[in-house]
Amino acid sequence: MSLPNPPSPRRLSVAPMMDWTDRHCRYFHRLISRRTWLYTEMVTTGALLFGDVARHLAFTAEEAPVALQLGGSEPDDLARAAKLGEQWGYDEINLNCGCPSERVQRGAFGACLMNEPALVADCVRAMRDAVSVPVTVKHRIGVDAMEDYAFVRDFVGTIAEAGCEVFIVHARNAILKGLSPKENREIPPLKYEYAYRLKRDFPALEIIINGGIKTLDEAQLHLEHVDGVMLGREAYHNPFVLADVDARFYGGEAAKTREEVEAALIDYCAAELARGTFLGAVTRHALGLYRGVAGARGWRRVLSDNKRLAKGELSIFDEARSYLREPSEIID
Template identity: 70%
Template sequence: MTMNSNQPDTQQTTPALADTTAARGLPPRRISVAPMMDWTDRHCRVFHRHITRHTWLYTEMVTTGALIHGDVERHLNFSQAEHPVALQLGGSEPEDLAKSAKLGQQWGYDEINLNCGCPSERVQKGAFGACLMNEPQLVADCVKAMRDAVDIDVTVKHRIGIGRSETYGFVRDFVGTVAEAGCATFIVHARNAILEGLSPKENREIPPLKPEFAYQLKREFPQLEIIINGGIKTLEEIDVHLQQVDGVMLGREAYHNPWLMADFDARYYGDDALPKSRLDVLQAMADYAREQLARYGHGAAAGGGLRLNSITRHMLGLMAGMPGARAFRQTLSDSKKLAAGDPDLLLQAYTRTQARAA
């Protein structure tokens, strides 16, 4: 792998804070994939890593209660191939978050991220997620407790506001207060969170996007790392945002159209190494599935263990926009073939795709 020092014009040009990632031998957070419940599990992240070497990957949100009282290995185990990878925590008790952050560092995560953006009713009942934006000093206390417990970066992902009020001053004051506790990286989902009357899905679509709020945060806090998130779908949109902020976080577009990420290493990290083909990725994932099934047992046969669908379900969008994409999805969604637990199904899906495209 080689890194091209003459990076393209699409690189962000805004001032950046002292780069703690470089000091630890990690790429900058120029591009990242958002934490998404039920989607960005460890199998999904391995798949994404085979497409892009440098993009930061984030876990699904893990609550402090799940780590303190539950099965730590089930929640924190991951493949070393996933680096750089961040653990997103959900919680509002500084002591519990400190304990959980320490566990995250012990398991090898590269960053701890605090969820201050999820609007779901379940999360609100736990008094964390987006509702924490109403208590910036508590968030600051949580950040300080975690920073005192770990040596890796502690970051915050948040919205620009709560409810129907859309004033820039709200998010500015939130960021200012939390930054005083030592948080240097803020991932800004550039729309409000409506805590009543909208589902989590509607909260990702109905509140209007206001990227200018993220841009203004970068202008007012040039020493901070500001990463924008929300509704970003194309390379061209990424390029525009990187002229104003330090990084871009993609959400569902990365999941539904993962091959978009194939351009990230060269375009945003100056890596001129030959990228993998779709077939390369499928072969690598077939090998990964084979190793995982050997380790945990095939669920359909062992009455537990791992089902092949746990891996393949994340890959349905790999051929999006290509001839034969429907045949690819149909093959990987065939319940009888999945029940057989043969990882070569991935290669069979590709072969069928090529036959349809011919």
């Protein structure tokens, strides 16, 4: 089935993940795929308007394209935060309407915003007035016991009227009471059909599907129904899943090898060490690079040894590599 829109630059993206998709993680993902669209961790408007802006927003040009995800529910604050994001060079500003954590609910943003579509529309309008990069929304398909497709359809319809053209649909409900954020990513059932229906009902909008997707073959099947696929946990734990993305979805370069990625990672580690960064702050995001390769466990163990990492010696990679065996040997 051919889609009416031109191909989205978000055909394949890596999800915003708190504590995970920091700038080191994004740089590492970028070494594997030039074209995958990357997201920051969620940054709250409070952190930007009253905190250390550079700490939250600084990133390197090599990471681009990168979208900044914001958490908040005050249109003026979001507009100011979005403006900062644009000034710092982000390619998209995304509003979080999908996070179910208690802390986020106390701040009255995240998934509970799905119950207030008019407010989200105001937020989107204010952000769009403040910036010229795309303003997008990431959301769930329902909240608590609300199972009707009409709920998410009306939510998307209202926000689209405010000018939002891109919706990232984590295709399960958010349960605001009784489930932890982790359980909220596992227990509510996935309903991909809701995302497909959104695309059918709003063909002019860009609909990105998210939740439980693990392979590029699966992604390809989803792309018959929607404009883009967002990978979260799989991209983090098994980052080499991104290796074929450029060639397969963007007509770009063939995949690098794991060894080429590792060599580039070591260069990056050298640069970060020179800036005083703790080596483990970088390597912790790369521990899955050799997932599925014989000896991967040894590689991972060496590169997560904080005592050794604290010495800041790049020779740690040589030792880690000594655990990797030929592919013909038994897989860990």
